[in-house]
Structure formats: structure tokens, C-alpha cells
Amino acid sequence: MAEREVELKYVILRPLGYPLKASFVEYPKVDNPRVFNVYAREQWRGELVYKGKLIFDMKMFPDFAFEVVDAVPASGYISDSTKIIVESDAKIIETELVKNVKLSDVVGQEEAKKKARVILEYLKNPKKFGKWAPKNVLFYGPPGTGKTMTAKALANEANAPFISVKSTKLIGEHVGDGARKIHELYEKARDLAPCVVFIDEFDAIALDRSYQDLRGDVAEIVNALLTELDGIQSNEGVCTIAATNRVEFLDFSIRSRFEEEIEFRLPSYEDRLEILSRNVADLPLKVSANLKLIAELSEGLSGRDLVEKVIKVTFHRSITEGKEVIDTEDFLESLEKLRVSSKQPPKHMFV
Secondary structure (H helix, E strand, O other), X not given: OHHHHOEOOEEEEEEEEOOOOOOOOOXXXXXXXXXXXXXXXXXXXXXXXXXXXXXXEOOOOOOEEEEEEXXXXXXXXXXOOOEEEEOOOOOOOEEEOOOOOOHHHOOOOHHHHHHHHHHHHHHHOHHHHHHHOXXXXXXXXXXXXXXXXXXXXXXXXXXXXXXXXXXXXXXXXXXXXXXXXXXXXXHHHHHHOOEEEEEXXXXXXXXXXXXXXXXXOOHHHHXXXXXXXXXXXXXXXXXXXXXXXXXXXXXXXXXXXXXXXXXXXOOOHHXXXXXXXXXXXXXXXXXXXXXXXXXXXXXXXXXXXXXXXXXXXXXXXXXXOOOOEEEHHHHHHHHHHHHHHOOOOOOOOOO
């Protein structure tokens, strides 16, 4: 029974419901993740778990089903040390066990990756850093330059959960909603530490006060966030990474809470050529194109632009036209259409 020695570190569950629907049956919801962990481990201790398996509650809500969304390792047994995560219905706060992204997958951004490695070391050994921990880090730069990818890579290489939220989803309809979500976010993070808390589109809630009319009333969210970033409660092992495309518009009082700012830049010619080479190699059609020319003419495009708006668009068009080979002209056509459709093309993007 050597397999029984493989204990799960993390399990993510998705509530599915009962086999038969009945109006009088109460639908259980996880109110306190920490309490649910104790409850779940007690009844499922020794249960063999793997992605896609259904497991059933046999205590307070008999026959209620949960689906295993992911686990680390990929399969194993629930033990007293397994951390069990339940997806929220609203999908406002998402928890992911990243497995397929490494820092080496992020093309270019060498200076950013170099600075980010301190986060990796912290996640691997939080106690080593003490009060010198990189707890709050700001990623900034143009869209599509690898900010999210880098944050996920750090979580993956540290074997730590990746907890993410878009700032726009924190703005609730009622007073107090946003602050509650912030505290829920960090309550989950403390339970799962070491982990990465990734706050995307950060400028949606952290704009300078002079833009108050544009951003709406997000004061309660900001105050709650500042409380968490200041570490009123112990956040050992939790690294908050906020990402923004508009760093110059951030409120100073919020920006000052980040001890490190890491810039992500648009790819150089060499980076664009590598992005093109890596991605066309995966295409199911043969490619016979001058990638050096495409890289030269795509100055000003981000890595995501190259993949989504040049390579993918070219591939889809070639499929619809019945082509078996993608040539230089096909890519040039996509670049030209992108230039025409862009309201504000980057300066010197095309020769």
C-alpha cells in the first residue's frame, strides 16, 4: 500500500449539489473555510482523491456532492494536514493550483524576473525573511507583457496556491460589500499560506483621489485593503502582487504600501522573434514565413498581441481559406488589419 503514503497538500472542490432535487432540502454553503477544513478532513481522512472524482458529504448534508477540481499532488489521500479549498459560487475570489507555467516561459522581462525571484524564495521559506519579507509587490507595465503569467509562475515554482481577484469585482452593490470581500480574500490567504494573492486591474480601486469622480466611491475597499497590506494581522507566507497598466494614476498612500515595484516592458525585437518562434512551432499547419521580418514590423506590440492578434488570427484565417502552409504574406495581412483596426497604434509600430 505504498500509495497510501502519498498525502495531498491541497484539494480544490466545486459544490455540485444533490443527486435528486427537492425543494425542502437546504443547500449547504461554506461560511467559514477554516471550520470547513476541520469538518472535511475528519470525514474524508484516508479518501483517495484525484481530479474529476466526486466525493460526498455523509454527515450534516448526506449525499451532497463535491467535484475535485484539482489537487497537489495530482492524486493521493486526504490527511490531517491537507488544505481543502471550496470554490465560491460568485467566482469573485478564485484559487488555482498552477502547474503549467514557469518563469522560463515568460519571454524577455529579464530584469523583472530577476527582481521577482525574491518572492519565490520567500514563498519557499517565509520564516527565513522575518520582517524583511516581500509581502506587497506592484507589477506595472503595458497590457499583455507577462505580469499575470509571472505571478502564476512564481506560485507554481513555489508549489503555492494562486489566489486571484479582479479589482472591478470587489466593488459591490451595497455598502460594506467591498470591504467584506477584501477581508474574505485575506482570510483565505492566511489559511492557505504560503500563497500568492494577485489583485489584477489594481487601478480600478486604487486611483489617485483627484480621480474620485471617475472611480466612484471605493473608499471602504481601499481602507480595508490598507489594513490588510499593513499587516494588522499576521500575514506570514502571504505575498500580495497587485498589477496595473496605469501606475502613474495610483493613489500615493496606496502605492507607498508596496515595498517593491517591478516594471514590465514591451518586448524587444529579439523577444518578439522568440515569441513568434515559440508559438508558431505549436501550430498544426506548416509555417514557411520570414519571422525576422514579422518581428521587425511588429514593434510596439505586446507578447499577448503577437499571440492572440497576429498568430492566432493568421492561423484561423488560413484554416477558413483551406491553406496548408502559412507564409509571410499571411502574417503581414494580420499586421495590416491590426494597424487599421487600432484606434491608437503604438508609435513606430509599423515601418
